[in-house]
Amino acid sequence: MLYFWFLLLSSVEVKDTPPVMLEEVEIKLLDGDWISDEEILYQGEGYSGVFRIRGVFNIKEGFEEPAILFSVLGSCDIFWDGDWVGKNGTPAETAQGERPGRFFKILALSKAMAQPGAHQFEMKISNWQAGGKIRFYGAQLAELRSLTQAGRWESITFMSLCGYFTAVGSLFLLFFILVERRETYLVFALLCMSVSCLMALEYMKYFVDYAYYYHFPRLRMIAGFTGLSGLLLVWFFQVRFARKNVWSFALVGFLMLGFILYAPGYDTKSFLIMVTALTACLHIVLGALRRKEKGAGSVLAGLVFCLAPSIFAAWRYMDIYFFLGFSALIVILLIELAIHARSQRKALEETRLQASLLKMELMKKHIQPHFIMNTLTSLVEWIEENPKTGIKMIEALAEEFRILNGIVDETLIPIGQELALCRAHLQVMSHTYNRNLELAVSGVDLDQSIPPGMFHTLLENALTHGDMTADAPTMTISGEVGVNEMRYVVSNPVSGHSVAKKKTGSGLAYVRARLEAGFSNRWELEAGIKDGIWQTAITIGGCS
């Protein structure tokens, strides 16, 4: 009833005579007496048939163009001061005879009929298609113009918002289908469309003059879409803040179903559904805020803004406060989603760029002047002095490049392949150094995965900075299997005057970058000299 006031709020002009509400309302069922039982009047169940409702309009001031706005679930004849003045549909003694009335009816009266004084208003109603419900939503006497204009500002505002949400929803749906299959896009699109349908269903009452028997189906659809919107909202928050939890989602869904089925009154249903959904979202955002996730703060602000009015508006919450608050929340989510998507795309681009750079690094290593020019010079010397050895050196070089080509595009390769590359490299270098060079390997599972160039880089360091005169193998790799991790210790002898600043040399930087690209955060690398041995220890957690 209160929302009749609300309806007229914006359409009543200052000079209009104020509207008059129906008072002393009573109901008379088929053979009964006139009673003013509110429970039957406004929430009657289980009665299908003919009944009457009457009340009094106490008019203080006259009206220019008086009219009555009333809403009752049924078809009715209207009597003013005992005279028949109009009807809404055609009431009948039987269900077949009834013509359905509209949910809202405006009945114009003549000026003479609405003189100051007390006037009797009576309705003879039949509610055969109301599913046994008796619902009287009130009657009001006001200027005709203000009644016909009722709710226009609300309808303009909310139907615009409805259009806005439909547009945003469609956009994100298109994005999902055509641009990127990201779950947040899909859920956000569905959420916008659902809220849009919800708003349309709510505010259509202002301009779709529907027959009374659509009312409860409409209310049920509103409850359904409210539940759906609530669930989608929770789903969106879970996906957006990466906390997908089937159990809590199911719990929320279960609660909502409970509300839809058992909460008394549709307004209460909607209220409880939305408050539950928003509270669940609040919980998710607080968790995200604690983890210092980006964007959590602004979303929290929007959510609080949306939720706060529920405290004082209670069941009226779902009328306007929720939608206004939700619009603000949607705008924040929209901006936030765009920013988040942009930063994710940037991160992806950086990863791709990093991968390209690493690939290039690996290739550059093999053609950088220090290696290739010295190798070719050695080769030239062999060709001039001992062609047979020269040919062997060429074959070894070809083998090294062949293996290199096979691994350069990969993020991870089997250890066996990496060792083959190292041995091919040592074959080449043994001709340059004119001595036998060896790689000692133990305790290593050849099928485990490592980044390409990992051992090869360490081997290059060993050849460049290591002690080549020692009797020991050029480089030693020993592997250890731990619980959920693999450990590789790579060592080579160093001579006294080698520079220890290689801890941060470009070789180790490459290995670190490769480990990060292949194992993100699940690795460790330590390097240093101990007792004349340069040692690099690499630990990779989580066997592949």
Place this chain on the structure above:
Amino acid sequence: MNILIVEDYPQVAKRVARLTRVILGDSVTTLKCVPSFQEAEAHLLRFSIDLLLLDLNLGGRDGFDLLKRAVAKSFQTIVISANGDRALEAFEHGVLDFVPKPFDLKRMQKAFSRLNGGKSVSEPVRYLAVKELGRIRLVEVQDILYIKGAGNYSELVLSNGSAVLHEKNLEGLTLLLSPHFERIHKSYLVRLAAAEDLVIHGGGRYSLVLKNDEVLPVGRTRYKELRRRLC
């Protein structure tokens, strides 16, 4: 000639040594190969050499520091390097030649031929490195007016009036500076751009007046070449 080769790849060092012997033949008195900068410095402390063949990129370390100290010494330096990036810089500091790897006999011959004929105009020396108070100071060649021979050393006379001592003798500096300098006298090497006037005194005596009004003697046999170059 006493020669020192600084190269860490044995096979490459072998090549440099082999080709050096092929080109210089009997004029090689001693030839030593060392694989690191430290060993090179140790050798230079104990022995004097006439020619240094240096790889800039040893053990991943940049040999430019060693290069600057080397060009300050009395011997000539030829750089043999895998990385051609710093060739121009090396020339500017006064190396006799920069040989990129890989190299053949002909290229080495060309490098060694400079021991007789000096460099060409296209590789001008910009700095002469001088050891001063234990540190290397780079003297800009354009600040040098002339160089006076002082036995095994040379005195660089600068336009600001000061003089600096260089370990190379006049012949050694002539090899490096010949495009823009002229040996006008057995004791004087002059930067041509600093010359103002050639004066004939008669009786086979000549002088060169410099832009700062200083007068230097010109050797009788060198007058003709000097006049040709000044015009």
